[in-house]
Amino acid sequence: MLTLLRDLRNLRRSIALPAAASTGSLAIRHVDCGSCNGCEHELTLVSSPVVDMARYGLGIVASPRHADVLLVTGPVTTRMHAALLTA
Amino acid sequence: MTSQSASVAVTQIAGGLALSPLLIGVTQQAKARLQGRRGAGPLQPYRELRRLWGKSGVDVEGTTFVYRLAPVIVAAAMGAAILLVPIATGAPRLGVGQDALVLAGLLALSRLAVCIAAWDTSNGFALQGASRDLTLSVFVEAALVLSLAVAALVAGTTDLSGVIAGTAGGHLWTTPALALGGVAFALVIVAETGRQPVDNPDTHLELTMIYEGPVLEYAGRDQAYLQWALAARHWVVLVLAAQVFLPHPVGTWWQLALLPVSLGLLCIALAVTETVLAKMRILLVPRLIGVGAAVALLGIVTWLVETA
Amino acid sequence: MNTHHGSGSAYGEGIAAALADGWRFASLHATTKDEGRMVRTLLSSKDGDLRIESVTAAPDSVPTIVDLCPAAGWDEREAHDLYGVGFDGHEPLRPLIDHDVALEQFATPVQGHDAYQVAVGPIHAGVIESGHFRFHVVGDLILHVDARLFYKHRGLERAAEGLALNDALGVVARSCSGCWASNAVAYAHACEGVLGLAAPPELARSRTILLELERVWNTLNDISAICAGVGLAAGTSRFAALVDDARRLNQRLTGHRFLFGSVAVGGSTLDVDASAISDARETLARIRSESSRAWKALLFNGSFIDRMPDIGIVDAATASTLGTVGTAARAAGVVEDLRTTSPRLAYDDFEVAVLRRQTGDVQARLEQRALELLPCLDILDRLLDGPVRPVASVRAEEGASIGVGRVESPRGATTCIVERDGDRVGRVRLRTGSYANWPAVAHAAAGNLLPDFPLINKSFELCYACVDR
Numbered sequence: 001m002l003t004l005l006r007d008l009r010n011l012r013r014s015i016a017l018p019a020a021a022s023t024g025s026l027a028i029r030h031v032d033c034g035s036c037n038g039c040e041h042e043l044t045l046v047s048s049p050v051v052d053m054a055r056y057g058l059g060i061v062a063s064p065r066h067a068d069v070l071l072v073t074g075p076v077t078t079r080m081h082a083a084l085l086t087a
Numbered sequence: 088m089t090s091q092s093a094s095v096a097v098t099q100i101a102g103g104l105a106l107s108p109l110l111i112g113v114t115q116q117a118k119a120r121l122q123g124r125r126g127a128g129p130l131q132p133y134r135e136l137r138r139l140w141g142k143s144g145v146d147v148e149g150t151t152f153v154y155r156l157a158p159v160i161v162a163a164a165m166g167a168a169i170l171l172v173p174i175a176t177g178a179p180r181l182g183v184g185q186d187a188l189v190l191a192g193l194l195a196l197s198r199l200a201v202c203i204a205a206w207d208t209s210n211g212f213a214l215q216g217a218s219r220d221l222t223l224s225v226f227v228e229a230a231l232v233l234s235l236a237v238a239a240l241v242a243g244t245t246d247l248s249g250v251i252a253g254t255a256g257g258h259l260w261t262t263p264a265l266a267l268g269g270v271a272f273a274l275v276i277v278a279e280t281g282r283q284p285v286d287n288p289d290t291h292l293e294l295t296m297i298y299e300g301p302v303l304e305y306a307g308r309d310q311a312y313l314q315w316a317l318a319a320r321h322w323v324v325l326v327l328a329a330q331v332f333l334p335h336p337v338g339t340w341w342q343l344a345l346l347p348v349s350l351g352l353l354c355i356a357l358a359v360t361e362t363v364l365a366k367m368r369i370l371l372v373p374r375l376i377g378v379g380a381a382v383a384l385l386g387i388v389t390w391l392v393e394t395a
Numbered sequence: 396m397n398t399h400h401g402s403g404s405a406y407g408e409g410i411a412a413a414l415a416d417g418w419r420f421a422s423l424h425a426t427t428k429d430e431g432r433m434v435r436t437l438l439s440s441k442d443g444d445l446r447i448e449s450v451t452a453a454p455d456s457v458p459t460i461v462d463l464c465p466a467a468g469w470d471e472r473e474a475h476d477l478y479g480v481g482f483d484g485h486e487p488l489r490p491l492i493d494h495d496v497a498l499e500q501f502a503t504p505v506q507g508h509d510a511y512q513v514a515v516g517p518i519h520a521g522v523i524e525s526g527h528f529r530f531h532v533v534g535d536l537i538l539h540v541d542a543r544l545f546y547k548h549r550g551l552e553r554a555a556e557g558l559a560l561n562d563a564l565g566v567v568a569r570s571c572s573g574c575w576a577s578n579a580v581a582y583a584h585a586c587e588g589v590l591g592l593a594a595p596p597e598l599a600r601s602r603t604i605l606l607e608l609e610r611v612w613n614t615l616n617d618i619s620a621i622c623a624g625v626g627l628a629a630g631t632s633r634f635a636a637l638v639d640d641a642r643r644l645n646q647r648l649t650g651h652r653f654l655f656g657s658v659a660v661g662g663s664t665l666d667v668d669a670s671a672i673s674d675a676r677e678t679l680a681r682i683r684s685e686s687s688r689a690w691k692a693l694l695f696n697g698s699f700i701d702r703m704p705d706i707g708i709v710d711a712a713t714a715s716t717l718g719t720v721g722t723a724a725r726a727a728g729v730v731e732d733l734r735t736t737s738p739r740l741a742y743d744d745f746e747v748a749v750l751r752r753q754t755g756d757v758q759a760r761l762e763q764r765a766l767e768l769l770p771c772l773d774i775l776d777r778l779l780d781g782p783v784r785p786v787a788s789v790r791a792e793e794g795a796s797i798g799v800g801r802v803e804s805p806r807g808a809t810t811c812i813v814e815r816d817g818d819r820v821g822r823v824r825l826r827t828g829s830y831a832n833w834p835a836v837a838h839a840a841a842g843n844l845l846p847d848f849p850l851i852n853k854s855f856e857l858c859y860a861c862v863d864r
Contacts, residue, residue, distance in 0.1 A: 003688055003692050007689065008122060011123040012124065019125065032524045042652075044620075044635065048631075049632050052119070063303040077546065122631075123633070291519075366626040370844065
């Protein structure tokens with residue numbers, strides 16, 4: 001496990017992300033309305049060490065009640081239409 | 088009230104109310120660093136609280152005052168717990184006494200309020216989380232009471248201020264019972280703060296949620312109360328751990344001076360366990376906490392044998 | 396490829412005889428022809444031979460084959476919902492794509508003391524695709540799961556109809572970005588079958604490189620997802636960073652992180668010069684060493700390993716019955732991989748990586764993935780030996796009215812069938828590895844605990860997008 005932690009430390013140093021200029025706090029709720037799965041794959045990486053959206057105070061939350069932003073991916077299929085309105 | 092006890096009282100109230108989110112912030116920041124991320128800095132929980140405080144709450148349709156009151160009850164219970172848990176020997180009684188068992192009661196009260204509110208919303212995930220939480224709490228409370236009983240036996244009192252004085256100095260190195268109690272209390276910390284391997288605070292998988300499930304329906308200011316209460320819960324158990332089960336010197340001023348260091352180390356320890364440990368299978372968690380209770384019991388036996 | 400056209404009982408008897416001869420079910424779809432609605436069933440042999448059994452709906456139903464091969468269950472339900480074809484003997488014929496029905500029509504009735512339902516989705520709490528699950532549970536124990544997908548049904552197959560063969564590639568392959576290259580190559584093969592084109596070695600090499608690049612990032616992503624499923628943050632972060640490395644490599648080689656636009660019908664326009672090749676070899680070597688180091692760290696993490704065994708079991712018999720494909724099937728001991736029978740691709744002498752412990756549980760699927768990463772990197776190492784140049788297919792034989800392409804995607808066998816209408820697409824059917832494996836997920840979940848379901852689900856790591864299309 002120590003190798004893994006060391007690798008992660010090296011990774012953090014090699015990527016050397018700049019500090020966020022102004023950090024706030026924003027909660028995002030993701031709703032997939034018929035995307036090609038590309039958005040989901042990339043969104044997963046946005047919270048990884050490579051992008052680390054948490055450094056801007058951005059976070060994905062589990063409930064629409066907790067969220068400030070509704071992030072809709074995809075063209076909104078007929079079946080997701082009602083669900084999106086509920087969310 | 089002497090100037091010493093007055094300053095302890097001020098630190099305790101101000102620290103507990105204002106600094107407790109910092110504990111979560113430090114833990115999150117340490118976790119981010121350990122995971123190779125930059126992180127948002129230890130002040131992030133304050134930004135979140137500010138954002139939530141400015142938002143209006145949304146009530147769930149068909150709920151009653153039980154659901155409305157829960158966040159306030161939880162926050163009030165944790166506020167009382169902050170007054171109850173002395174941060175050093177010289178702390179004055181702030182009107183709620185300092186008995187260890189009252190603390191167990193306050194923690195149970197806040198849990199009860201959340202679980203009843205979950206019933207009120209009749210949201211499936213809230214109820215599921217609540218039922219898991221209550222199942223675990225049977226074991227967590229036993230471990231909490233037993234581990235505090237070890238410290239109380241060593242100190243000869245259940246008054247927390249007395250417990251801190253009684254376990255200060257060289258006691259920790261010479262009393263095996265306290266070490267056993269410490270092991271049990273470590274598991275209590277993990278369970279009470281809802282961290283791995285018991286629960287995963289970062290998860291977004293609704294089926295696995297324990298503590299997050301019942302609070303899914305709260306928004307805005309209600310959510311701010313609950314988030315602050317979670318931070319206060321961290322404060323209460325970590326302060327106890329630092330001043331009872333970690334080495335702490337005799338003397339109020341020394342204890343106060345060393346407290347930030349101990350709290351910082353405990354936060355980092357939480358971050359490390361959360362990074363390198365996976366969440367346990369849910370049915371094994373009661374067993375883990377049960378082992379904690381058994382270890383605490385062993386501590387009591389050790390002490391009784393030793394002093395007999 | 397043999398095509399038979401029977402009617403009524405002859406169709407059923409033909410399939411029964413073929414299955415008895417060792418043929419396997421590969422796909423079933425309905426289509427509209429001048430003479431009426433037809434149902435076509437594609438069968439494949441172990442050596443990669445294909446045959447199609449067709450039957451005309453008279454007047455609007457055909458005999459079911461689910462009693463012969465349960466794997467055709469979803470296909471028949473889809474044909475019924477989209478083309479209105481009835482299947483005699485398929486009882487109850489539950490709706491699959493049609494959502495305008497009462498709950499009772501798609502959910503299995505479960506009765507008993509203390510049994511209740513937990514509904515999840517279609518919108519999930521995290522970044523997960525949309526789909527609805529209905530768990531029948533007692534306490535935390537799952538009795539049965541009804542998965543209702545197709546919330547993301549975009550009608551891509553219908554959208555492709557009437558387009559020129561090459562233009563429809565973008566539409567069909569875009570059904571999923573996680574399997575873009577697999578879908579695109581399967582479609583291109585099907586079209587080339589229609590046109591009577593064959594792939595020269597250089598084209599086979601170019602496409603194999605793309606398929607394996609896709610497998611690399613998907614495999615790393617699967618391991619990262621499993622770590623996330625048990626909350627092992629260090630593992631999630633480490634493998635997520637490797638996924639990004641692999642996708643950046645895709646971008647440098649093809650101009651797109653998900654390889655979009657790198658496949659065409661009748662040739663390849665992919666152009667990679669020598670310096671990009673050496674960069675790719677370097678990156679892949681680094682991914683190899685870093686991923687194996689991280690994998691060892693995972694193996695030595697007791698809390699992680701403890702979560703894996705004995706949950707989400709799909710044994711070999713069940714896997715065969717349900718038509719499970721890909722790593723999920725191989726982890727259960729059904730050693731099948733289309734890469735062993737892909738003459739149009741450059742998998743010379745490919746041998747399937749076989750797990751020592753083929754228990755079909757979450758651990759087996761995880762280990763199978765880690766095991767398959769190495770041969771996948773080996774193939775890339777062998778193929779990335781020089782620049783990749785644009786190349787065109789060569790004319791080999793007369794065209795046909797139906798073409799079939801089958802490719803081993805990261806999630807298992809992906810089948811694409813194209814029926815031509817002049818020089819345009821008349822009907823296209825894409826049956827991906829995810830489509831074949833969803834019934835196995837529901838099966839694997841039964842008898843496990845509710846909090847373990849995300850982990851079981853992630854151990855299959857299926858797409859919703861390329862099922863729903």
